[in-house]
Amino acid sequence: MKINKRLLSLSEMVDDHYDLVWDCCCDHGLLGIKILTNNVIKEVNFVDVVPDIINQLHDKLTTYGHHLPMDAKWQTRCEDVAQLPLFDRYKSNQLQANQLVIISGVGGELMVEMLTRLMSRYAGLNIDFLLCPVHHTYKLRRTLIELNFKLKQEQLVIENKRGYELMLINQGQGGELTLTGDQLWQPLDEHQQYLAKLITHYQRIVSANGDAEPLVQSALSDYQALYHKLF
Ligand SMILES: C[S@@+](CC[C@H](N)C(=O)[O-])C[C@H]1O[C@@H](n2cnc3c(N)ncnc32)[C@H](O)[C@@H]1O
Structure with missing residues (x-):
């Protein structure tokens, strides 16, 4: 099975300590x-909010499931991520179960x-989240900081000239999570180009609307400062 670099990098951030x-x-x-398939995790729940997607995936997994490791368990769920029942399966020892929630x-x-909706039900618990957002990472990071998330690991993946910020976070464990992603950056041309693109994006918003919201202004000045520091 061929998967792209972004999904491969996400799969490599998943180690064997999750139940x-x-x-x-x-x-x-x-x-x-x-x-x-990597055979480090025995159980995966597949979640999507669109019924046709989940039905097709269920059929695919039923048909080709014999290619998975013998003891692999899976479930498909048609659900809004905000409504996930994170502790349904582990009633008696639910707080000990190591869970990883990937949203990509x-x-x-x-x-x-x-x-924001999910954490209103599960705040303060030891749950890892692995995120790969498309755009608006500065705004997302600000919310994650407000929700008291800490950083366990992050990396920047460039694929087809697009940048993806992958972050593994937890509310209880980890180091400081920052707005611009302190651990993302390496002295590589493609990283420099990704940062330059972010700056151009926020410059365009500010020049189209001199009264742009404070978040946009601070994103622009933070990214510019980072660019001068790094490159
Ligand atoms: C572009 S796909 C992402 C596929 C894969 N995770 C990846 O990273 O390439 C986005 C999927 O998110 C699903 N989705 C959007 N909002 C959702 C929600 N609130 N809850 C669950 N799934 C949602 C869509 O139905 C769609 O299948």
């Missing part, structure tokens, strides 16, 4: 299937909404 992984916004299910491939603003 259960949620592949949220799973669409084709490629990420969760790769994680099960949706916009950063939608992720803000999902996580």
